[in-house]
Amino acid sequence: MSKSELPEEETQEKYLVPGLERGLRLLCEFSRQDKTLSAPELARRLDVPRSTVFRLLATLERMGFVERTDGGRDYRLGMSVLRLGFEYLASLELTEIGRPLLERLRDDIGYSCNLVVRDGRSIVYVAKSVTQTAFASHVNVGTRLPAHATVLGRVLLEDLSLPELRVLYPEEHLEVFSSNTPKTVVELFDMVQKDKERGYVLQEGFFETSISTIAAPVRDHSGNVVAAMGATIPSPHIETSQLDDIVRRVRETAGELSRLLDHAPEKSGAKVVNMWRE
Incomplete structure (x- = not known):
């Protein structure tokens, strides 16, 4: 079977970037009902280690996509989400x-x-x-x-x-x-x-x-x-x-x-x- 004959889903899966996908899934967890979320809660929702979530949050925070609230314990969406x-x-x-x-x-x-x-x-x-x-x-x-x-x-x-x-x-x-x-x-x-x-x-x-x-x-x-x-x-x-x-x-x-x-x-x-x- 040639590359062109591969199922579309299989072709797309090959080019996925796991880290980027996790970061975007993390951002999607915030909503009207969940304006602020903690790192442990995000780790539970995404079913990934807390260390991974902390790295994702550190990266997103540095880029302005999330920001800390409630004394630094929780996170919320930052202005970079708007700028996108x-x-x-x-x-x-x-x-x-x-x-x-x-x-x-x-x-x-x-x-x-x-x-x-x-x-x-x-x-x-x-x-x-x-x-x-x-x-x-x-x-x-x-x-x-x-x-x-x-x-x-x-x-x-x-x-x-x-x-x-x-x-x-x-x-x-x-x-x-x-x-x-x-x-x-x-x-x-x-x-x-x-x-x-x-x-x-x-x-x-x-x-x-x-x-x-x-x-x-x-x-x-x-x-x-x-x-x-x-x-x-x-x-x-x-x-x-x-x-x-x-x-x-x-x-x-x-x-x-x-x-x-x-x-x-x-x-x-x-x-x-x-x-x-x-």
Whole structure:
């Protein structure tokens, strides 16, 4: 029997790479129901030695396909899974759905609006809608900025516990970009918890002294923050009479995008809090 006459399954089996297959099977074990899994549990599910699973996890973690959670004991999918099909996944779930909302929000408030996701310690701009003004932003789709030092980044860190933040930022002192940048993980955690309780962030000159930002979280079906929606105001101040309306519109638009991602929002009676002097 010639090679061309071999059964298709037998031909395919010859070219399989066992290590790659195991790695992909490991990634497929994560789901909506099993967002985090331990190495022993993965070894049991895959029916392979724990030492093999630890090697697979170490490789996938280094490449960003998985990341540690719960103090380092469990694992969850990392941002590299999203990047594998970024043009499709990000565009369909965030950019494609979010762009019309960004454009409407921009028209309603008269300021440029952005949508960002977090990749490790950085935020990544995945969509933006700009106004036709003299203000020229250096931020484009794909731009990366430090999460801990930006208003949008603070929104994206809301779901992390203090131990998880310590894993993400193991250094004693955080890199400072302005006088507003938190200098330690504890300071960052306290700041983010206040943001979470408030339901949005409103602050001037946090990353750049001449720019003010209003941001709100976008959540998925599980309630996790998957993106941050923000409005960029090219001024260190906004008229007090405008604040309530802009904050409301940003929060409502972020909430609308969340609902399109199957999130069931909780009722909230949070009031607008002026943070310009905090």
